[in-house]
Amino acid sequence: MVDVIVFGVSAAIILGGALGVIINSHPVRAALSLVASFFGVAVLFVQQQAHFLAVVQVVVYAGAIVVLFLFVIMLLGVDSVDNIADEPLAGQRVTALLLGGMLLALILGGLFLSGPGLDTDGALALTGQSSQTAAVNQLDESQSDIDLLADDLFTRNLLSFEATALLLTIATVGAVVLVRNRGGEDLAVDEPGSAKR
């Protein structure tokens, strides 16, 4: 019963935060709604015994990524409220809602109409093999979440891990290249924030 309450509260926070991101005209408020949503997801991770991922979720998403968002919003001017009442493309919202509803119906249809589902004999329905025999990487309750994850990451997924290291390096270099002020350009003219005295 406690599980149900925790799930209900965090689901409400997640969906409320998501709604806040979509309908808030002010980017800062949208970013703060995003934090609420990320925290809800972290609670769901804790509920499913994924403690390390919950910590990483809070540190990386709610910490680093949202701070980066807020930093850019502030850098670009905090006053820029979107004109949300304005709809330049006629029928865009109705179409978007329709497409979103269709996507949701498609996913839920796939979930509920494709065989017995996860809860009866789920593993069999989803993968064609039962969870007892499938388990190469079986979750062992005696080991902590972080041990299992590290074991999987540094043995079976070592190459992917190296690739993500490369990806992060490329992203960092790319960010520097993109925002660098190429030689000779006058910063006072180029920067919208700089006051022209």
Add this chain to the structure above:
Amino acid sequence: MEVTATWYLVLSAVLFSMGFVGLLVRRNPLIMFMCIELMLNAVNISFVAFSNALDDIAGRTAVFFVLVVAAAEVVVGLSLVVALMRRRPSLSVDDLTSLRG
């Protein structure tokens, strides 16, 4: 009543659809990036739910990689936004038509 994997998957589907609708509706590139983050989070929820249901750690490893890719994506995306804002006063994807043929 017990919380089963299906509950998480339904929540994940709803969150993904909300992110999708937001991505289609909003015109501010920053908000659009936030909606992409919402969709990535929805996928993370279902990865962890599957990981628990199938008793397999691979789902959680996938979440780890999604986190890394999301961080890289945000860094590049936001620097694109900053670079664009230096040249254009308004912040709307409708104005970004330079690549149009």
